[in-house]
Amino acid sequence: MATFEEGVTPDQTVGPGGEILENPRRRDYLLYAAPAVAAVGAGVVVLPLVNSMNPSADVLAQSTTEVNLAAIEPGQAIKASFRKQPLFVRNLTPKEIAEADAVPISSLRDPQTLDQRTKEGHKNWLITLGVCTHLGCVPLGAGEGENRGPFGGYFCPCHGSAYDTAGRIRQGPAPKNLEVPKYNFTSDTVVTVG
């Protein structure tokens, strides 16, 4: 341990042989280290505050939903609820499937085929969130007799976004297709979403 001897300034240390070692960086080190520790400490305190505003465990716990498809006739759609958001489940008619397949992919704003948006062997089941990708309104078209818009899929009344029979954006301000959530067919007539 360094002892203070005559002729030794705070920027110097005394070596093992009693020689004086210049060490002008010791103070600089403390000057940077102390605020750095304080900054890390402040950051560590902010983290739980910010993180507490993320979805809580009880909100996340509602993250899977089962939907029974047995009663949905071709051409019909239902609104279910998934994570407190509307979920559109639609049984496409062969004509609607053909319409969706006939669209050239290159002409789409968010290019996807109907096959990519449905499960293999269940191409008639279009399952999407009922949340317009523009600003989050619920598009019309899933309920009986609602306006399905110029492309026969869904139509958002808020700002006029129109989706086709594959739930793809075709006209209006929305940037993306209606989101397809993760889901699995647990049997031929039951899907688990989430």
Next chain:
Amino acid sequence: MSFPWARHYEPKNPVMKWVDDRLPLPRFVYNAIGAGYPVPRNLNYFWNFGILAGLSLVIQIVTGIVLAMHFHSSAAGAFESVNGTIMRDVNAGWFLRFAHANGASMFFIVVYIHIFRGLHYGSYKAPREMVWLLGVVIFLLMMATAFMGYVLPWGQMSFWGAQVITGFFSAIPVVGDWIRIWLLGGYAPDDATLNRFFSLHYLLPFVIAGVIILHIWALHIPGSNNPTGVEVKGEQDTIPFHPYYTAKDGFGVGVFLILFSILIFFYPDYLGHPDNYIVANPLSTPAHIVPEWYFWPFYAILRAFTADFILPAKLWGVLAMFGSILLLFFLPWLDRSPVRSANYRPMYRIAFWVLVADVLILGWCGGSPAEAKYVIISQIAAAYYFAHFLIIVPIISRIETPRPLPNSITEAVLGNEGGSRITATAATA
């Protein structure tokens, strides 16, 4: 503060002297809104609106604190506590609720006039840039506070307003969806959203009060602007704030309270939306979502962008909407004209009134459904709004020949003869 001839505080009451010696708060108030603040002698009634804005904030805080005592901040209970408990059961609850809801509208009316007053008389120019910048900060805080307050009754417009406004943030590339979920505390507005909005809605008015203190502090360094835009040259140009402008503001407060009362007692729902009397339903969007009237001009700018151009249309809309307000921060440097008041700027004066009309048109479009004709009008009006600040005002400030300015405020008030007489008297004295 301000001018060397400002009166000094001399407490007559021994208690006030005792306090002032230990904490100079009485002195501070005297110098800020008392006889110790010299103000140009020629202020017109448009200079009432600062005080009226302050009064509106006080009304909102007082009614809001009491309403919060009865409000139930949960998705299951909020609608019932506002429309059932407060409106029917709480003593005078209907009055507090209508005063608070319409108080927000009055606050915005007053602040919009206050802002346009500043635009007309060049109050944003040197040396008052900081006053203007802090004012824009206050305006942004007011918008955030008002938006979150409108969510609290949890009606259909509350819910879908929250959905649409937080949806703006999902336009941000890459992290947008994450930010939106973080803001909402879930995937859609729900309990978590409502509670955090209530917490912030209670907090922000006090932040606004703090920034208002800075706004007034910055104002009192150069002193108030005036309708001629000519700086104060001497003591004959000013009169003490108290009793002259306390009296003039008092009259304005009376008129304000009469109009406010008419709104509360005769047209309490006129500025509201009927859909907000329907409880929030996450599975059904109202056919026509509109924000409160004071957001209509900005909502029209948001909806004016319908085509993708490099960035998605949605992102352009959001950028333009925020940009339309952030633009105001740069105004003191966009307008290079040394003449402040539009009374002496023949070209700017026309541009000013066209801007007023343009903002009213934007407001009308923002409150209308998103049909093609309104979208086209919004597009033209939004383009003009940006052109006003970025092209028209900078060009005018270079090419305009201003009318001759009066030599002093006193000359402008009393005419040439009187002005020189007074100045001469002051000079001989």
